[in-house]
Ligand SMILES: Nc1ncnc2c1ncn2[C@@H]1O[C@H](COP(=O)(O)OP(=O)(O)OP(=O)(O)O)[C@@H](O)[C@H]1O
């Protein structure tokens with residue numbers, strides 16, 4: 001029973017990792033960019049939601065939706081201003097650029113909102129649900145539900161919608177996609193917008209746990225990478241499974257040796273990279289036509 | 290009226306002049322052949338029309354517009370679709386999905402419509418039209434049975450047809466076919482010849498055809514332009530071109546040389 005309860009709380013944290021990983025994987029899958037700034041995009045969006053609630057008096061769900069709209073525009077702007085001009089640059093330059101973004105967004109957020117952690121509300125509250133001897137808190141259930149619904153929605157988008165199919169085509173061969181009429185720049189902008197939405201969703205759901213601060217995503221980002229890599233880094237269901245798996249494993253490790261929780265996540269990254277290096281290193285090749 | 294007009298088009302790669310001062314007119318509604326020995330510059334012309342290669346000199350007018358001021362991704366939207374000499378289908382996408390990509394230029398919706406997807410009637414309708422069109426074209430080209438297959442597992446001749454289909458679903462006014470009969474046996478080639486003619490009438494397109502199979506070219510083309518070493522050496526009707534000494538020397542002569550070696 002204790003084990004089962006541990007697994008449940010592992011799933012709760014894991015669903016947050018999964019959400020954070022979904023955005024990373026979506027962007028990597030389509031644009032080949034490992035976005036180190038994903039966590040800071042999440043944090044910034046969460047601050048926007050916070051400001052709307054505290055200064056603007058907007059109710060929770062209204063602030064949530066408005067923050068997502070902001071995050072989508074923010075993601076598209078990042079693509080337009082930073083990523084697109086680097087589209088022919090070596091991969092390493094793009095990596096450094098997203099690392100740069102991480103620091104820029106973090107610095108600007110500190111300048112605007114300060115450095116003190118702030119409590120952040122949850123979307124639902126109420127008595128935990130008990131099933132048998134197990135306890136499910138409402139935020140846990142909400143997070144799990146949001147992670148699963150978003151995973152399914154994005155999975156369906158990729159599988160069935162014309163936009164999703166075009167995203168896969170762009171991911172596979174950007175030049176060929178352009179030559180058969182896909183507006184690749186627009187597809188990439190939309191991908192970054194959706195990545196921004198996923199980031200802000202993750203941030204808003206994570207903030208009640210971590211409290212709201214400019215460094216709230218620091219640890220989460222590492223976990224999101226681990227979750228993504230665990231899942232193969234190009235698969236959306238993989239990101240969710242990876243996130244949940246990491247949450248559960250980590251919780252079980254923490255049960256016995258709490259100090260090793262975070263080293264455990266890193267050890268997992270290294271192990272997965274050794275055995276599945278293709279996960280992170282896929283590149284699009286330019287071909288003569 | 291000429292739907293496509295190239296004048297003085299020159300393409301260089303370092304020291305190589307792949308296309309040299311090419312003038313060519315393609316009349317609307319015709320099946321126009323572009324032929325020449327290996328390396329003559331035919332595919333390079335297609336890549337200029339796709340806006341993939343930038344010509345060093347010359348002008349290209351399509352449907353009264355200066356084609357050279359458009360981006361590669363806008364060309365399909367203008368009404369020029371193509372196939373590739375070495376099939377360029379997306380391997381991670383099924384035949385059906387490849388045909389969806391071929392219609393992407395028609396999809397005008399933005400970010401939020403994309404996120405909401407099928408929930409919006411406007412998007413649903415656009416996607417339904419794309420599906421109807423794809424089904425019709427698959428049936429027209431006789432490859433509907435392969436709609437859920439991944440292209441790399443299909444015979445080369447079928448892959449060529451899938452590319453043909455992907456070009457056709459975009460509703461082109463001008464379709465560029467780069468060696469569509471490659472990998473086909475004589476009876477399949479004959480069937481393809483009929484399909485190209487029927488397509489031209491049914492979909493009201495103009496066809497620019499690059500092909501090494503002379504029986505195909507001579508049987509369906511109304512006009513032919515012949516290139517050799519990047520230059521145009523002849524153009525005219527099939528009969529005129531076949532009787533042209535320069536063509537016989539450069540092109541048909543080469544076949545005789547090949548035949549002697551065989
Ligand atoms: N991207 C490129 N870089 C350098 N040279 C090129 C490039 N593309 C084409 N060429 C050269 O330009 C010339 C014309 O090539 P092209 O592919 O247009 O010939 P083609 O008429 O299509 O021949 P084939 O019948 O063999 O397909 C050749 O000498 C080729 O090597």
Ligand SMILES: [Mg+2]
Pocket residue numbers: 331332333374
């Ligand atoms: Mg060629």
